[in-house]
Amino acid sequence: MRVLILTDSRRTGDDEHVPTTFELEGTLRDAGLRVTRPRLSVLAAVHEHPHADTDSIIGLARGGNGPVSHQAVYDVLRALTSAGLLRRIQPRGSVARYEARVGDNHHHVVCRSCGTIADVDCSVGSAPCLTAADDRGFTIDEAEVVYWGWCPDCSASSPPASTG
Ligand SMILES: [Zn+2]
Numbered sequence: 001m002r003v004l005i006l007t008d009s010r011r012t013g014d015d016e017h018v019p020t021t022f023e024l025e026g027t028l029r030d031a032g033l034r035v036t037r038p039r040l041s042v043l044a045a046v047h048e049h050p051h052a053d054t055d056s057i058i059g060l061a062r063g064g065n066g067p068v069s070h071q072a073v074y075d076v077l078r079a080l081t082s083a084g085l086l087r088r089i090q091p092r093g094s095v096a097r098y099e100a101r102v103g104d105n106h107h108h109v110v111c112r113s114c115g116t117i118a119d120v121d122c123s124v125g126s127a128p129c130l131t132a133a134d135d136r137g138f139t140i141d142e143a144e145v146v147y148w149g150w151c152p153d154c155s156a157s158s159p160p161a162s163t164g
C-alpha cells in the first residue's frame with residue numbers, strides 16, 4: 001500500500017524504488033525509532049518528493065494520511081535526520097531541503113533561475129570526494145559539492161546571457 005497518491009509530475013528520481021509502508025516501518029524500526037503515523041507520512045513524502053522543503057513536506061504529509069501538525073513535521077524531520085534516515089541539504093539562497101537518498105554522499109546541481117535541484121553522482125566511482133587529498137587529520141564524513149547552472153527548462157526558455 002502506498003502512503004501517498006502521486007500527483008506531482010515534476011518529481012525527480014522516477015527510476016528509484018518507492019518503498020511501501022511496510023518497508024518504511026522496517027526502516028524506522030531498524031533505525032531504533034518507534035513507528036508513528038507522522039513519521040511514516042513524512043518519510044513517504046520525502047521518498048516520493050526528493051529535495052522537498054519543509055513547507056512542501058507539511059502539505060504532502062497532510063494530504064497523504066490525515067492531518068499532521070506543523071510542529072509534528074518539524075520534530076519528525078529533526079528526528080529522521082539525526083537518525084540518518086533523511087539528509088538535509090541547503091544550497092546557497094535556498095531553504096533547507098530533505099531527501100531520503102542517504103549514505104552515498106551524492107552531490108547536487110541547482111538551477112540559478114528556478115531553483116530546481118537534481119542529484120548528481122560523484123564524478124568518479126563511489127563517494128571519492130570523501131577521500132580528501134590531504135584530510136589534515138580530520139575524520140571526514142561529508143563532502144558538499146554543489147554544481148550551479150541552468151536546468152533544461154530554463155535554458156530552453158531564457159538562455160543565460162553570454163559573457164563574451
Ligand atoms: Zn530552472
Ligand SMILES: [Zn+2]
Binds near residue numbers: 050101107108118119
Ligand atoms: Zn539529492
